[in-house]
Amino acid sequence: MNWYLKVLQNYATFSGRARRKEYWMFFLFNMIVSFILGMVGALIKFELIGSLYSLAVLLPSIAVGVRRMHDVGKSGWFILIPIYNLILACTDGEQGENAYGPDPKNQSSMNDDALDSHLTN
8 A cells, every 4th residue: 555655645756766566556556446436436326436536546657657667777658658568567677776766676675774773773
């Protein structure tokens, strides 16, 4: 759930990089919420609720997709290429810093290490 909220907090951030986990966890929670809203909308005879949700998360979805392309070292425009963007979304990101910013995977492990050392001291 934290990954979903992280993407929503960075809803219009197209710079930087997004890990595979961030991208796919957002995708998973987005599908779950869409399914639930579709069911609720059908039950209360207000199908527009699903469309409103989809419109609300359109910009964050595009932004996390662009950041995911950046993580594999590609321009955000690669998100427009149908099958290739899926392959790139499943590919592990470039290790270390690339043209789009520092490696988000190493940053999180560094933050975890710093937290561990702080807790043991």
